[in-house]
Amino acid sequence: AQSVTQLDSHVSVSEGTPVLLRCNYSSSYSPSLFWYVQHPNKGLQLLLKYTSAATLVKGINGFEAEFKKSETSFHLTKPSAHMSDAAEYFCVVLSGGSYIPTFGRGTSLIVHP
Amino acid sequence: DGGITQSPKYLFRKEGQNVTLSCEQNLNHDAMYWYRQDPGQGLRLIYYSQIVNDFQKGDIAEGYSVSREKKESFPLTVTSAQKNPTAFYLCASSIGPDRLRNIYGYTFGSGTRLTVV
Numbered sequence: 001a002q003s004v005t006q007l008d009s010h011v012s013v014s015e016g017t018p019v020l021l022r023c024n025y026s027s028s029y030s031p032s033l034f035w036y037v038q039h040p041n042k043g044l045q046l047l048l049k050y051t052s053a054a055t056l057v058k059g060i061n062g063f064e065a066e067f068k069k070s071e072t073s074f075h076l077t078k079p080s081a082h083m084s085d086a087a088e089y090f091c092v093v094l095s096g097g098s099y100i101p102t103f104g105r106g107t108s109l110i111v112h113p
Numbered sequence: 114d115g116g117i118t119q120s121p122k123y124l125f126r127k128e129g130q131n132v133t134l135s136c137e138q139n140l141n142h143d144a145m146y147w148y149r150q151d152p153g154q155g156l157r158l159i160y161y162s163q164i165v166n167d168f169q170k171g172d173i174a175e176g177y178s179v180s181r182e183k184k185e186s187f188p189l190t191v192t193s194a195q196k197n198p199t200a201f202y203l204c205a206s207s208i209g210p211d212r213l214r215n216i217y218g219y220t221f222g223s224g225t226r227l228t229v230v
Contacts, residue, residue, distance in 0.1 A: 043224050
């Protein structure tokens with residue numbers, strides 16, 4: 001069984017300040033974890049993925065995520081927000097017992113000038 | 114460039130009509146998926162297909178139908194039995210059903226927004 005919880009439905013930051021989007025997961029087996037970004041009326045684009053290699057994963061556009069097994073978390077961070085980062089972000093889990101991923105409900109990132 | 118093409122981008126349906134959403138990929142991916150997206154609910158799986166001429170129901174298949182006659186194509190029909198079809202529909206593909214290959218992620222189309230008028 002697998003599940004994923006995105007702890008915030010909305011996150012609001014000022015341009016130039018750090019971004020933290022939180023994700024907790026549940027998985028019966030060693031999971032693969034992904035973060036996707038969706039801009040309005042667009043499809044989803046892969047930001048980064050964890051697949052049992054390094055626990056700190058670097059993605060596109062300066063985003064990073066750290067896999068913490070003890071906390072069952074995979075939080076997404078960025079040191080400095082840009083206006084173009086405003087979008088919906090989805091955390092996704094794929095456990096060893098499944099090939100169908102489970103999506104979180106999404107976190108809307110709002111970036112103020 | 115390889116990718117997934119969904120058409121049309123916007124679609125309007127009258128009550129009682131069936132409509133078909135197109136999804137075509139040139140990535141040579143074996144597996145294809147249809148998701149429905151509603152505000153605040155994330156993505157919910159409608160149908161998926163691992164190989165040609167085979168497909169399985171997802172979590173919310175009622176009122177929808179699919180076919181997979183070609184590897185490149187996975188059209189979704191929203192039937193009149195779907196009572197609340199207004200939503201954003203996303204098609205995706207992945208290399209294959211094998212989990213190890215699926216860890217490379219999923220490629221998404223740009224979506225079709227369906228509205229009942």
